[in-house]
Amino acid sequence: MDEFLKKQLFQETRRGFLKKASLGFGSIALSSMLGPTNSFANSLVSSGPSNMDVSGILNGTHFPAKAKRIIYLFQSGGPSQLETFDYKPALAKWHAQEIPDSVRGTQRNSGMVTDQSTFPLVKSIYDFKQYGQSGAWVSELFPHTAKVVDDLCIIKSMYTDAINHEPAVMFVQTGSQISGRPSIGSWLSYGLGSDNQNLPNFVVLLSKGSSGGAQPLSSAAWGNGFLPSHHQGVQFRSGKDPVLYLNNPHGVHDDDRRRALDYIKDLNSEQYSLWNDPEIQSKINQYEMAYRMQNSVPDAVDVSEEPDHIYKLYGEDARKPGTYAANCLQARRLAEKDVKFIQLYHTGWDQHGNLPGAIKSQAMDTDQATAGLITDLKQRGLLEDTLVIWGGEFGRTSFSQGRLTATNYGRDHHPGCFTMWMAGAGVKPGMVYGQTDDFSYNVVQNGVHVHDFQATLLHLLGMDHERLTFKHQGRRYRLTDVHGHVVKDILA
Amino acid sequence: MIALEFTTFLGRFHPLFVHLPIGFVLLAIVLEWWQIFRKEEKISQLIPISWFISGASALMAALCGWYLGETGLYEEEELFTHRWLGVALVPIFFGGWCLKNRYASFPKGIHHGFNLLIIVLLSIEGHKGGNLTHGETYLTEYAPAPLKQLMGTTNEISDQVQLVNPDSVKIYDDLIHPIFENSCVACHGNTIKRGGLNMAHIDSLQLGGNGGPSIVMGSAAESELFKRITLPQKSIKFMPPTTKVLTYGQIKTIEWWIDQGASFDATVADVELSKNMKAVLLRQYDLNTESLPWYEKVNVSPLDSTKITAIAQQGFRVRTLGEENPLLDITYTGNNLTLEKIKALEPAKGHITWLALSGTNVKNEWLSGLSSFSNLTRLELDNTAITDTGLVYLKNLTHLEVLNLYATEVSNASLDLINGLPGLQRVYLSQTKVGQEEGKDLDENNAELSVIIASSN
Numbered sequence: 001m002d003e004f005l006k007k008q009l010f011q012e013t014r015r016g017f018l019k020k021a022s023l024g025f026g027s028i029a030l031s032s033m034l035g036p037t038n039s040f041a042n043s044l045v046s047s048g049p050s051n052m053d054v055s056g057i058l059n060g061t062h063f064p065a066k067a068k069r070i071i072y073l074f075q076s077g078g079p080s081q082l083e084t085f086d087y088k089p090a091l092a093k094w095h096a097q098e099i100p101d102s103v104r105g106t107q108r109n110s111g112m113v114t115d116q117s118t119f120p121l122v123k124s125i126y127d128f129k130q131y132g133q134s135g136a137w138v139s140e141l142f143p144h145t146a147k148v149v150d151d152l153c154i155i156k157s158m159y160t161d162a163i164n165h166e167p168a169v170m171f172v173q174t175g176s177q178i179s180g181r182p183s184i185g186s187w188l189s190y191g192l193g194s195d196n197q198n199l200p201n202f203v204v205l206l207s208k209g210s211s212g213g214a215q216p217l218s219s220a221a222w223g224n225g226f227l228p229s230h231h232q233g234v235q236f237r238s239g240k241d242p243v244l245y246l247n248n249p250h251g252v253h254d255d256d257r258r259r260a261l262d263y264i265k266d267l268n269s270e271q272y273s274l275w276n277d278p279e280i281q282s283k284i285n286q287y288e289m290a291y292r293m294q295n296s297v298p299d300a301v302d303v304s305e306e307p308d309h310i311y312k313l314y315g316e317d318a319r320k321p322g323t324y325a326a327n328c329l330q331a332r333r334l335a336e337k338d339v340k341f342i343q344l345y346h347t348g349w350d351q352h353g354n355l356p357g358a359i360k361s362q363a364m365d366t367d368q369a370t371a372g373l374i375t376d377l378k379q380r381g382l383l384e385d386t387l388v389i390w391g392g393e394f395g396r397t398s399f400s401q402g403r404l405t406a407t408n409y410g411r412d413h414h415p416g417c418f419t420m421w422m423a424g425a426g427v428k429p430g431m432v433y434g435q436t437d438d439f440s441y442n443v444v445q446n447g448v449h450v451h452d453f454q455a456t457l458l459h460l461l462g463m464d465h466e467r468l469t470f471k472h473q474g475r476r477y478r479l480t481d482v483h484g485h486v487v488k489d490i491l492a
Numbered sequence: 493m494i495a496l497e498f499t500t501f502l503g504r505f506h507p508l509f510v511h512l513p514i515g516f517v518l519l520a521i522v523l524e525w526w527q528i529f530r531k532e533e534k535i536s537q538l539i540p541i542s543w544f545i546s547g548a549s550a551l552m553a554a555l556c557g558w559y560l561g562e563t564g565l566y567e568e569e570e571l572f573t574h575r576w577l578g579v580a581l582v583p584i585f586f587g588g589w590c591l592k593n594r595y596a597s598f599p600k601g602i603h604h605g606f607n608l609l610i611i612v613l614l615s616i617e618g619h620k621g622g623n624l625t626h627g628e629t630y631l632t633e634y635a636p637a638p639l640k641q642l643m644g645t646t647n648e649i650s651d652q653v654q655l656v657n658p659d660s661v662k663i664y665d666d667l668i669h670p671i672f673e674n675s676c677v678a679c680h681g682n683t684i685k686r687g688g689l690n691m692a693h694i695d696s697l698q699l700g701g702n703g704g705p706s707i708v709m710g711s712a713a714e715s716e717l718f719k720r721i722t723l724p725q726k727s728i729k730f731m732p733p734t735t736k737v738l739t740y741g742q743i744k745t746i747e748w749w750i751d752q753g754a755s756f757d758a759t760v761a762d763v764e765l766s767k768n769m770k771a772v773l774l775r776q777y778d779l780n781t782e783s784l785p786w787y788e789k790v791n792v793s794p795l796d797s798t799k800i801t802a803i804a805q806q807g808f809r810v811r812t813l814g815e816e817n818p819l820l821d822i823t824y825t826g827n828n829l830t831l832e833k834i835k836a837l838e839p840a841k842g843h844i845t846w847l848a849l850s851g852t853n854v855k856n857e858w859l860s861g862l863s864s865f866s867n868l869t870r871l872e873l874d875n876t877a878i879t880d881t882g883l884v885y886l887k888n889l890t891h892l893e894v895l896n897l898y899a900t901e902v903s904n905a906s907l908d909l910i911n912g913l914p915g916l917q918r919v920y921l922s923q924t925k926v927g928q929e930e931g932k933d934l935d936e937n938n939a940e941l942s943v944i945i946a947s948s949n
Contacts, residue, residue, distance in 0.1 A: 063814035064787060195809065195823075338823075379946040381874055381896035381920035462814060488774050492782070 056193030058463065065462025066426025066492070067387040068195070071331045071342045071377075072184070073370060075362075076169065077215055077349030080396040080411050081419040082440050083124045083359050086156050087137035090438035091123035091398065099399045103439050110163050110413045112352065112401065119399040121439065122409045125356045134430035141363035144371035150430040151374055151383070153490050154421045157434025157443040160394050160450045163415050165215045165350070168393035172450055173221045175479045182225035182470070184454065185341035187479045188461065189231040191468045195338035198296035200234040200289065202341045203334055205327040209348020210365050211358035217345055226472040230282040230289070233343060236330065238322030242301045246293055254294075261287055300337055303329060314372035317365070325369035332376055335386050349392055353402045353410035374423055383424040387460055391420030398439045417443050420453070426460040428492045448487055455484030459491070503560030510557065510621065512549035513585060514614055516542045520592070521607045528600075540592040547585035554578050564679040564686070565734065566624055574620035581613060658781050659761035664694075667760075667777065668749050671742050672697075675732045694756050712750040721746065741776030744769065786869045786891040786915065787819050787845040794818035795843045803840060806833045813845065819867060823848040834858045841865045848872040850896070856882030863888050874898035874920065880906045891915045899923040904930045911938055922946040 082088060099119045113119070128137045132150035145152075162168035167177035174181040182190070185202035194201045204222045208214060222233030236242045248257050265284055272280040303318075306329065311318050317325035324346045331342045346366055351358045370390060377383040395418025396411035403409075417436045423429070435445035448456075455465040458479065465484055469476040520542035527535055557578055561571050591598060591606060622630065632640060661667070672691045678684070680691040680701075689701030700706045706717040713719075720731040721738050732738070738746075749755075752763040760773070765781055773779045795818060804810045807826030813819045820843045824833070829852040837844060841864050850872045859882045862868065868889050873882075879901040886892065886909070893915050903925035910919055911934055921931050922945050935943035 060812050061814050064817055064819075065813075196825075375946070379920065379922040379944060380898050381872065381894075381918075381944070384870070384894055384896070384918070488778075489771055 056189070056191045058191045058468065061192065061462025062464045062467060063462055065460070066385070067424070067460040067462075068385040069335055069338065069340050069342070070184075070188075070387045070389065070457070070461070071335060071373070072344065072389045073328070073366075073373075073391075074169075074172075074343065074345045075349050075366070075390065075392040076217060076345050076347045077165065077209070077351075078168070078392045078394045078396055078413055078418070079349040079362070080351060080355065080359060081156070081417065081436075082396065082398060082411070083126050083141060083355070084139050084363075085137065085154055085419040085421070086417075086436055086440045087128040087139075088123070088398070088436075088438060088440050091121055091440075094121045094439070095123045096120045096404060099439065099441070103437065103441050104399075105442070107416045107442070108163055109397070113397075113412050116401070120404050121398055122400040122404055122411075125407070125409075132430060134432065136430070136432050141360060142367045142371075144368045148371045148374045148378075148423075151378060152421045152423045153427040153429065153431045153433065154419060155433045155448050155453075155487075155490070156417070156419050156436055157445065157447045158391065158395075158418045158420050158450070158453065159443055159447055160415045160418070162394065163413050165393060165413075166218065168413075168415070169217065169221050172391075172393050172453075174223075174225065175451065175454055175481055179218065179220035179223070180225055181477070182227045182231065182479070183222050183233065183343075184457065184479060185222060185233050185343055186224040186227050186231040187458075187468060188341050190227045190470065191463055192340065192461065195340060198292045199300060199334070199337055199339050200293070201339065202231065202233040202343070203339050204233040204235040204343045204345070205330055206235065207322060207324040207327050207344070207346045207365075209324075209346055210361045211348040211351070213350075214347035215350050217347065221345075222343060226477070227470060228278055228282045230285045233341075236297070236301065238326065242297055243293060246290060246297060248294070258291070261291055296337075300333060301330065303333070310376065313376055315368035318369060318372075323369075324365050325372070328369040328373040332373060332380075332382070335377070335382055336380070351396070351410060352412060354408060355410050356408060377424065385425045387425045387427070387457075388423045389420065389457075390422075392418065394418050395440075398441050414441075416441060422490070426492055427490050431490060433487070433490050446487075446489065449483070451480045451484035452487055454480050456487045456490070459486045499559040500563050503556055503558075503563060506553060506556035506560045507625075508556075509549055509553035513546040513553060513581070514618065516546035516549065517585065517588070517610060517614070520546065520588075521610065524592070524603070524607070535592070535595050539595075540589055543585060543589040543592050547582060547589055550578075550582045550585050554582050564684045566678065568681060568683045570620070570624055574617065574624060577613065577617045577620070581617060584610070584613070658779065659759050661760045661779060663749050663752075663758050663760055663763070664756045667745055671738065671746065675736060675738060675742075679732075707750060707754050709754040710751065712747040715750050718747060718750055739776070741772045744772045745776065748772075785893060786867065787813060787817070790819070790845075790867055790891075792818060792843060792867070795820065795840055799839045803836055806836045808833075808837070819843055819845040821846040823850075824852050827852075829853050829858075831855075831858050834861050837861065837865075842867055844868060846870040846872075849876065851875040854878065854882075859883075859885040862886065865889065866891070868892055869915075870894040870896075872896040873900060876900055878902065883909055887912065889913065889915075893917045894919075896920045897924055901925060907931075907934050910934070911941070916941055918942045918944060920944045 082091075097120065099121050104119070124139065126139045126141050128139050129146070130136065131138050131146040134150050136149045136152070136154055138146040138149055160168055160171055162171045162177050166179070170179050170181075171177045173183045183202075185204075189201035202222070206217065219235070222235070224230075224232035234243060237244065241247065248254065264287060268280055268284050268287075271277075272284070303326075310329065314329050315325045317323045318329045320326060324344070327344050327346075331344060334342050346362075348358075348362055348365075374383070374388060377386055377388065395414040395416070397414045398411075401410040401412040417440060433446060434443065434448060436442065437444050458465040458468060465478060465480045465486070469478050471477075520539050523536060523542070524539050557575065561575050588606065588610065591603070595603070619631075632643060635643070672680075676691045679686040680689045682690060682692050685701075687701040687703065689706060690696035690699075691706075697706070700716075703716060706715065708714040720729055721743055723730040725737065730737075748766075748769050752758070755763075760779065760781060765773075770781045773781055794812075800810050800820075803822065807824060807829075809823045809825045811821045813821060820840055822837065822840075822844055826833075829849065834854075837847075838861060844865050845867050847862070847865070847868060847870070851874070854873065854876050856879055859878070862871070863885045866889075869891050871886070871889075871892060871894070874896045875898065877900070878897070880903055883897075883902060883906045886895070890913075892913055895910070895913070895916060895918070898920045899922070901924065902921065904927055907926065907930060910916065917940065919941065921943060926945065928945055931943045931945035935941065935945075
């Protein structure tokens, strides 16, 4: 009881104390009269932090999860929907003509085009064809992706609130444009816990686009925000040190390291029993995780045993550490090891000018590996319970930014509509969802807001997005804030 | 029509008048009791006056209320008590006026009894009225859960039944009738039959109204009922004529029901469903018409937690499928599987629906224990040394939907067995001894089964 009481006292806030002192006993008395079993809130019988780590705060899913893990192929910079999946033949007629006011409406444009006196519409320089049984249109930039189109659920009607990179990336990844909220992977780690005690729950893999001049990414996009810090994404680097500072310093023997960790743990535990600060528990968890990772990470990133036909599938780039293709292969390996959330970022999709050339090299970076990943996951049966997501933070304008010539043009940021696709666990394969107008400027049917996408994502993982909350600074927060509807139409 | 509109106009004043008698009569009663408490000799002149005003305002309230009830926007059964109790209260209030006017001529007991009676009647009347305007759940909707239990109400919103299985959902009873009940029956019911149409019962609905039958079975376009709900809203014939018009989903559901023959007994599973209709049913009624996996259909009671712990201690990761789904998802996470460990799963054989033994040292014979796992829907044996001999034990798993045999030693000899599994939807056979040709053949010959097999090189 002593232990229990102390724990309660440490978790008490000033406001909470005053509230309970004035109302608490009365309300306990009342509720014990009405229903004796409910007198005490569940939080008093919650499981300790160590237990929480395995099964998460929810202690299991709300309903059967279609997806057990996610590979999110984030295409950073805002890939143009017009050159990839959103085929607009009508733009050929309108090519080089001014965008009608009725289309442009009051939608926000970025400051980068405010000086422009003319807004000529521009058709895609790349051709489209229909593929697969679903007959989805895919651009010639993505010949490999086109082959797996029957496994994809393409959402053409995504829209977002943000118009610039940093806030837009934050919005997709954390549900808020202002950085500092927990990212999707952190929420999953917090809610569902871990399936593999030896690897982090949430792994981040970065690669640079070969079109160059990419927008920087801030690590807040995989940050834990106000959640305990062991829920943050762990970045795996290419090269011989995948996780920095993980290996023992030169000359330190493994046994020494273990002994040191044991003493540090004792000291930390003592502090924890004194202060009950959950961050101390996080620290202990992280030290132990790091120790286990000394063995598990080299094993996880070792691709030397991968056969040649795998490289044929992902492309020869997959042999070069640090490329998008290598990361895709890595992602599959981590998925096999039950890592819950594998977040890839590939930068360089920000084509304000010189779009035709730049987007082509971006496509060359990613197309084969993306399709290879889908094929590989599918043949291994992993697509059964792994969800793959492809998409950026916003779309691009249907009018040209800068001068439009016969072979060159650019496109500015466009939050009004963009394309994403999902594949695998729980989504309908071979589906094209949502519609944009003839100019790919406005959503005209089945719009999917970023919060809807996030709600759907949590739903696929077996969680009700309204019931995954964390109380911080006096109110309960969610990934979807106070918004979001599950897009039931795309659920298989 | 004009007359009707004017009475409706008057009717709308009901909420204005209705609170006056309550206030005045309570004032009178409180005043009276106060004076008795103070042991004053004579009662105040104000008391009979207050009673008179309450009688007069009650008369106004009853009159307006009568007209309001006539608009047909209220359920007849719910209206009945409120209406007649309201009418009865008018003479009772005036009776109170007479009573209090000659206060001394009656004993104290009569006065107290009368006051209490009035309070009880007013409470009932007020509550009934509140239910009519705000709905029956209004008062208790946000009551604390224990209080709700005491009162016997539940959290569930009663007008939308939880529809689960398409073959148990009756199109008319569960989908169509509730629409009629909510939007039509108030004017086209047993007591009020506007246009001669009564939609409260199947027989009377089939009879139609003054203009003939309202429904032409099999053709929504020719049915008067469907025409009326799809007219331009400004049209005088548009139904329902209130602001609560039918939604797209409701209209589509009615259209689909009529087009499919307007049957009164058919279930959703009985009739044809277009892609659009599936989407409508999903959005409007949360009714998923895609075939559900077995693990969402079967009902089992939760497994004893000590049994779950025992399994977990053997090196298995054990998860229940959800809060309300006690089926188990089990993965072996250790690195040395033994027959004993497999046997430890036995107590949960009816509960295990997903089982992953991927990458383990599982042996053919050990699978014999799995043959009685009646609710197993997903079995992952990939990256193991399982051969055709092991698969034989699986042939009775009628609910098995997904079988992962990637990178095993399984060969063409097992294809017949795989083909014979009745529930199987997907089987993964890449990197096995199964020939590509044979695998593709099976895929084409069995419409229910997808064989996933990639070229091995």
